[in-house]
Amino acid sequence: MIKFAVIGTNWITQKFVQAAHDTQSMKLAAVYSRSMESASEFAQEFNVDTTYDSLEALACDDTIEAVYIASPNSLHCQQSILLMEHGKHVICEKPVASNIDEATRMFEVAEQNGVVLFEAYKSQFLPNFKQMQLGLAKIGKLHKAHINYCQYSSRYQKYLNGENPNTFNPAFSNGSLVDIGFYCVAATVALFGEPDSVQASAKRLDSGVDAHGCAIFQYPELDVTLTHSKVSDSYAPSEIQGELGAILIDHIAECTDVKIRYRDGHIENLTQSQSKNSMSYEAQAFADCIGGDQTTLAQAKLRALSVAKLITEMRQQVGVVYPADK
Incomplete structure (x- = not known):
C-alpha cells in the first residue's frame, strides 16, 4: 500500500x-x-x-x-x-x-x-480514449481533425468584477491554454505524436493571460485544429476525419461518448462504461509506475515534455508571459 x-x-x-x-x-x-x-x-x-x-x-x-x-x-x-x-x-x-x-x-x-514524476493528465488513461485510439485504424487515411474544448469559467465574472482570481492571473501561470486548452494539446499529442509545426493565436485579457484561442498543428498528411476557451461554452464534439469515416468524441477531457460515422451513414458506437470518478485511471497508472511499469512511465514522460514544449511555443506566439519565463 x-x-x-x-x-x-x-x-x-x-x-x-x-x-x-x-x-x-x-x-x-x-x-x-x-x-x-x-x-x-x-x-x-x-x-x-x-x-x-x-x-x-x-x-x-x-x-x-x-x-x-x-x-x-x-x-x-x-x-x-x-x-x-x-x-x-x-x-x-x-x-x-x-x-x-x-x-x-x-x-x-x-x-x-x-x-x-507523473503528470496528472487523466484523459489518456480513460477506457474511451483507448477506444478512440483503436478506432483510428477503422477510418482509413487521416486528413483532418478538430479538437475542441470550450467551457465558461465560474471565475470569469469575478475577473470582470475586478477581483483578479488565480484563474486569470499570469502570476500563477494560468489562462485558457494551460487549463482548458491543455486537454486539446495533450489529446493531440497522445493520438498523433508531436507535430512538425504549430501556429497559434489567442485573445488576451488585460491581465495578460489568454481568454480563448486556437491553433493548427501540422503533420505530414494531417492538419489538426484546436480550439479552447474559458469565456464561452461549446457543445460541439471533437472530430477526427479519415477517408472511410470520422470519429466523433463528446468532451475530449472525459471522452463520455465515442462513435464512428462511416461514409455510408452507418454509425458504430465505441463507447464503454467508465468509472464515475474519471481520475481513477490516472491514479492506477501512477501506482503502476511506482510499482515498476516502465512502459507507461516512459510514455507519460514523453507526452508531458512534448506538451510542455508545444504550450511554451504557443504562449510565445501569442504573447502570454509568466513570471516563471523570466
Whole structure:
C-alpha cells in the first residue's frame, strides 16, 4: 500500500483521494495546506491524523512515499523538486510546469533521485480514449481533425468584477491554454505524436493571460485544429476525419461518448462504461509506475515534455508571459 500525501485541499484534491482509494493501492496518510485549519478539516474527512503547514516538514516525513500536488501551476516546479529530492514520488496536476525549461529540470531531478514524476493528465488513461485510439485504424487515411474544448469559467465574472482570481492571473501561470486548452494539446499529442509545426493565436485579457484561442498543428498528411476557451461554452464534439469515416468524441477531457460515422451513414458506437470518478485511471497508472511499469512511465514522460514544449511555443506566439519565463 502506497502511503501518500496531498498538497492542496480543493475539490480536485478530494476527487483524487477518492480515486486513489478506489485503486486499493494507495492510502492517504498526510495533508498539507498553507492553513493548518484547512489541512485539518480536509484530513478529518478521510480520517487522517497527520497534517502539515510546512512543505519542508512534509518532505522530511519518511513515512510518506508519494505526494499528489494540486497547488497553483506556478508552484508545481519548486514543490515537486523539493519532494523528489527527499525521495518522494510525485503526481502533479496538469500542467506539470509553467514552461518546458521547468518541466525538463523536474524530470531530470526525478531521474537523479530514482523516483516517479507523473503528470496528472487523466484523459489518456480513460477506457474511451483507448477506444478512440483503436478506432483510428477503422477510418482509413487521416486528413483532418478538430479538437475542441470550450467551457465558461465560474471565475470569469469575478475577473470582470475586478477581483483578479488565480484563474486569470499570469502570476500563477494560468489562462485558457494551460487549463482548458491543455486537454486539446495533450489529446493531440497522445493520438498523433508531436507535430512538425504549430501556429497559434489567442485573445488576451488585460491581465495578460489568454481568454480563448486556437491553433493548427501540422503533420505530414494531417492538419489538426484546436480550439479552447474559458469565456464561452461549446457543445460541439471533437472530430477526427479519415477517408472511410470520422470519429466523433463528446468532451475530449472525459471522452463520455465515442462513435464512428462511416461514409455510408452507418454509425458504430465505441463507447464503454467508465468509472464515475474519471481520475481513477490516472491514479492506477501512477501506482503502476511506482510499482515498476516502465512502459507507461516512459510514455507519460514523453507526452508531458512534448506538451510542455508545444504550450511554451504557443504562449510565445501569442504573447502570454509568466513570471516563471523570466
